[in-house]
Amino acid sequence: MAVKIKDVAKRAGVSVTTVSRVLNGEKYVKDDLKERVNQAIADLGYSPSQIARSLVRKKTNLIGVIVPDLTSSFYSTILSSIEETASLNDYNLLVCNIIEDIDKEYKYLNVFKEMRVEGIVIMHEKINPEIRSFINALQIPVIFSSVKPADQNFISVIIDDYKAAYDATAYLIQLGHERIGFIGGDMRDVTSGQNRYTGYRNALSDHGRKVIYELIRFGDYKVQSGYQLMSELLEGFNPPTAVFAVSDDMALGAMNCIHDRGLKVPDDISVIGFDGSQLTELVRPRLTSMEQPIHEMGKLTVETIMKLIAGTYRPDGDIIMEHRLVIRDSCNAIDEQIGLPT
Amino acid sequence: MAVKIKDVAKRAGVSVTTVSRVLNGEKYVKDDLKERVNQAIADLGYSPSQIARSLVRKKTNLIGVIVPDLTSSFYSTILSSIEETASLNDYNLLVCNIIEDIDKEYKYLNVFKEMRVEGIVIMHEKINPEIRSFINALQIPVIFSSVKPADQNFISVIIDDYKAAYDATAYLIQLGHERIGFIGGDMRDVTSGQNRYTGYRNALSDHGRKVIYELIRFGDYKVQSGYQLMSELLEGFNPPTAVFAVSDDMALGAMNCIHDRGLKVPDDISVIGFDGSQLTELVRPRLTSMEQPIHEMGKLTVETIMKLIAGTYRPDGDIIMEHRLVIRDSCNAIDEQIGLPT
DNA sequence: GTGAAAGCGCTAACAA
DNA sequence: TTGTTAGCGCTTTCAC
Numbered sequence: 173m174a175v176k177i178k179d180v181a182k183r184a185g186v187s188v189t190t191v192s193r194v195l196n197g198e199k200y201v202k203d204d205l206k207e208r209v210n211q212a213i214a215d216l217g218y219s220p221s222q223i224a225r226s227l228v229r230k231k232t233n234l235i236g237v238i239v240p241d242l243t244s245s246f247y248s249t250i251l252s253s254i255e256e257t258a259s260l261n262d263y264n265l266l267v268c269n270i271i272e273d274i275d276k277e278y279k280y281l282n283v284f285k286e287m288r289v290e291g292i293v294i295m296h297e298k299i300n301p302e303i304r305s306f307i308n309a310l311q312i313p314v315i316f317s318s319v320k321p322a323d324q325n326f327i328s329v330i331i332d333d334y335k336a337a338y339d340a341t342a343y344l345i346q347l348g349h350e351r352i353g354f355i356g357g358d359m360r361d362v363t364s365g366q367n368r369y370t371g372y373r374n375a376l377s378d379h380g381r382k383v384i385y386e387l388i389r390f391g392d393y394k395v396q397s398g399y400q401l402m403s404e405l406l407e408g409f410n411p412p413t414a415v416f417a418v419s420d421d422m423a424l425g426a427m428n429c430i431h432d433r434g435l436k437v438p439d440d441i442s443v444i445g446f447d448g449s450q451l452t453e454l455v456r457p458r459l460t461s462m463e464q465p466i467h468e469m470g471k472l473t474v475e476t477i478m479k480l481i482a483g484t485y486r487p488d489g490d491i492i493m494e495h496r497l498v499i500r501d502s503c504n505a506i507d508e509q510i511g512l513p514t
Numbered sequence: 515m516a517v518k519i520k521d522v523a524k525r526a527g528v529s530v531t532t533v534s535r536v537l538n539g540e541k542y543v544k545d546d547l548k549e550r551v552n553q554a555i556a557d558l559g560y561s562p563s564q565i566a567r568s569l570v571r572k573k574t575n576l577i578g579v580i581v582p583d584l585t586s587s588f589y590s591t592i593l594s595s596i597e598e599t600a601s602l603n604d605y606n607l608l609v610c611n612i613i614e615d616i617d618k619e620y621k622y623l624n625v626f627k628e629m630r631v632e633g634i635v636i637m638h639e640k641i642n643p644e645i646r647s648f649i650n651a652l653q654i655p656v657i658f659s660s661v662k663p664a665d666q667n668f669i670s671v672i673i674d675d676y677k678a679a680y681d682a683t684a685y686l687i688q689l690g691h692e693r694i695g696f697i698g699g700d701m702r703d704v705t706s707g708q709n710r711y712t713g714y715r716n717a718l719s720d721h722g723r724k725v726i727y728e729l730i731r732f733g734d735y736k737v738q739s740g741y742q743l744m745s746e747l748l749e750g751f752n753p754p755t756a757v758f759a760v761s762d763d764m765a766l767g768a769m770n771c772i773h774d775r776g777l778k779v780p781d782d783i784s785v786i787g788f789d790g791s792q793l794t795e796l797v798r799p800r801l802t803s804m805e806q807p808i809h810e811m812g813k814l815t816v817e818t819i820m821k822l823i824a825g826t827y828r829p830d831g832d833i834i835m836e837h838r839l840v841i842r843d844s845c846n847a848i849d850e851q852i853g854l855p856t
Numbered sequence: 857g858t859g860a861a862a863g864c865g866c867t868a869a870c871a872a
Numbered sequence: 873t874t875g876t877t878a879g880c881g882c883t884t885t886c887a888c
Contacts, residue, residue, distance in 0.1 A: 177866065178866095189867085189868085195866095221865055223864090223866090224866040224867085225865080225866055227864090227866075228866055228867045228868080
C-alpha cells in the first residue's frame with residue numbers, strides 16, 4: 173500500500189497535479205499524458221488514499237448508522253435498503269449495532285464525530301438528554317428512520333403510527349371481534365409505544381368498544397416478549413378472540429404461544445402484526461400485518477440525508493409515508509372462529 | 515466542526531504538541547497543563563479528526579465487511595457478532611451488502627482499498643479470478659467467515675461442512691429413514707455446496723443406503739428456493755420420508771411447502787436444517803438443525819483478523835470450529851411417522 | 857516537561 | 873494545458 177501519487181507522477185513523468193487531474197476526471201489534460209498516467213497507475217496498482225483526499229476536501233462520503241438490533245428482520249431490511257441507496261450515491265456506511273447499550277451508542281456517536289461522517293441515521297427513539305444535546309451540537313444532518321423521538325428538532329422518516337394502529341384495530345373490529353387484546357411496546361417510545369397504543373384505544377372507543385385493561389400488555393417488540401405477553405393473556409379468565417401486536421416479531425411470539433398451547437391461529441384466536449417484515453410470509457399461517465413501506469423508508473431516509481448534506485433541502489417537518497394493511501391468513505371474522513373454552 | 519487542535523492549544527495557552535499529548539494519554543504533561551487543555555477541549559466541544567490522525571499514523575481502525583445478504587438471519591447474526599467484537603477492539607465496520615452483484619463487490623473492494631481498511635471479512639465464496647487476484651494483491655489481511663473459497667491462499671473461519679452434513683444425514687439414518695431427500699446449495703460453492711453434498715452422499719453409502727437421485731435438488735440457500743425444491747420432491751412418484759436442507763432458510767421453505775400441501779412435519783416428513791440460525795426456535799415445529807457456532811465464528815473472525823493486523827499471528831491453515839446437532843421438533847423416527855400415500 | 861517544525865498523501869489556488 | 877506550492881489537521885522526531 174506504499175505507492176502514492178508522487179510515485180505515479182514520477183513513473184509517468186508528470187507532476188502530481190496532472191495525476192490528480194486524471195484521477196478526478198478533469199479535462200485540460202492532453203490525451204497522451206492521460207494515457208501515460210493511467211498506464212503508470214495500472215503498473216503500480218495505485219489506489220488514491222481516501223483518507224488524504226477527505227482531509228483536504230473536508231468530505232468523507234461516510235454515513236453513520238445506529239441500529240438497535242441487526243438480527244431483527246425489520247431493522248436488517250431497512251439497513252439493507254439504506255446500504256443499497258447509500259452505495260448508489262457513492263456513500264459508505266459505518267454501522268453501529270447498539271443493543272440497548274446507551275454507552276455504546278454514546279461511544280459510537282463520538283466515533284461518528286471523529287470520523288467526520290457527513291450524516292447520521294438513527295433507528296431507535298430512546299434518546300436521553302445527554303445524547304440529545306450531543307446530537308444537537310453536532311453540525312451535521314441527523315435523521316431518524318422508522319422512529320420519532322419526542323424532541324421536535326429531529327426529523328424522521330416515518331409512517332403515521334397512530335393511524336396505522338387505529339386501522340389495524342379497526343380491521344379486527346370490522347371482523348366482528350369484541351375482545352381485542354393488545355401486545356404493545358415500550359411506553360417510553362413515542363412512535364411505537366404511545367402512538368400505537370393510542371391508536372388501538374381510540375379505534376376501540378370510536379367503534380363503541382370498551383377498553384378492557386386485562387387484555388393489554390406491554391413488552392419490548394421481540395419474539396420472546398410477544399410469547400410471554402400472549403401467555404399472560406391466555407391465562408386470564410376470559411382471553412381475547414383477537415390480538416393486535418405492535419411488531420411482527422411480537423405477533424410471531426404470540427402465534428407460537430397460541431400454537432404451543434394447542435390452540436390455532438386464526439381458528440381460535442386471530443393475530444395481526446405490525447411492520448411488514450419478511451417474517452409475515454415465512455410463518456404459517458402467514459401473518460396479516462399493518463405494513464410499513466420498509467424498503468421505501470430506507471431509500472427515502474438516505475435520499476433525504478443526501479439532500480440535507482447537499483444543502484438543497486430545508487426540512488419542514490417529518491416525512492410521513494403510507495402504511496398499508498396486508499391481509500394474509502392469521503385473522504378470521506369472529507363468526508368463523510371456533511371460540512375458546514372460557 | 516470547525517474547531518481544531520490549534521484552537522484548543524490557543525485557548526489553553528499551550529502548544530499543539532501538548533494538546534496532542536493529553537489527547538493520547540501520554541505522561542510527561544504536568545497536571546495543571548493537562549487540566550487546562552481538558553477544559554479547553556470541553557469548552558470548545560473539540561473532537562480530534564480521525565481522518566488527520568489516520569493519515570499520519572497510517573492506521574484507520576477500519577474493517578471492511580462483505581455480506582451476501584443482510585436480511586438473512588444467518589448473516590445478520592454473524593455480522594452482529596462481528597460488529598460486537600470489532601467494537602470491543604475499537605475497530606469500526608464499513609459494510610457492503612452485495613446481493614449476488616459482482617460489480618458491487620468489486621466496487622466495494624476498491625472502496626475498502628481506498629479507505630485503507632486494515633482488514634477485510636468476506637462471507638461468500640463466489641470468488642472469480644478477477645476478485646481473487648485483486649485480493650491477493652492487497653497487502654492487508656483478508657479472512658473468510660463461514661465459507662471457504664477454493665483458493666488455498668485464503669484463510670477461513672469455518673466448520674467442517676463435510677462432517678457436519680455427514681452427521682446430519684447420519685442422524686436421519688439413525689432415525690430409520692431410507693428415503694432421505696437432499697435440498698442442496700450451489701455446487702459452485704465448495705463449502706456449502708460441494709462439501710455438504712458429499713457429506714450427505716457418503717453418509718448414505720457408509721450406512722448401506724443407496725443414493726436416490728430423484729430425491730436430490732440444488733438451489734440457492736433461500737426460503738423460496740427450499741419451498742420450490744421441496745415441491746419438486748413432493749411431486750415425485752415416491753417422496754422422501756425425511757429431508758436434509760443445507761440451510762435453515764431452505765429447511766423453513768421446505769416445511770412451509772409441506773404444510774401448504776396439507777402434510778405435517780414431522781408426522782409425514784422429517785426435516786433437518788443447517789446453520790442454527792434464530793429461525794430454528796421461531797418456527798413451529800421448532801427446527802432440528804446442524805448448528806454452526808455462529809456467534810463464536812463472528813467473534814473468532816474478528817479476533818483472528820486483529821492478530822493478523824497486529825502481525826502476532828501466522829495462520830497455518832483454516833480455523834475449524836465445532837458443529838453441533840441440536841434436536842428440536844422437526845424430525846421423527848421412521849416408525850413414528852404416519853407415512854405418505856405413495 | 858514542553859514546543860517548533862517536518863510531514864502523512866492528497867487537492868486546489870495560482871503561475872507559467 | 874501543465875507545474876509549483878501551500879495547506880488539510882494531526883502526530884512525532886528533535887531540540888530545548
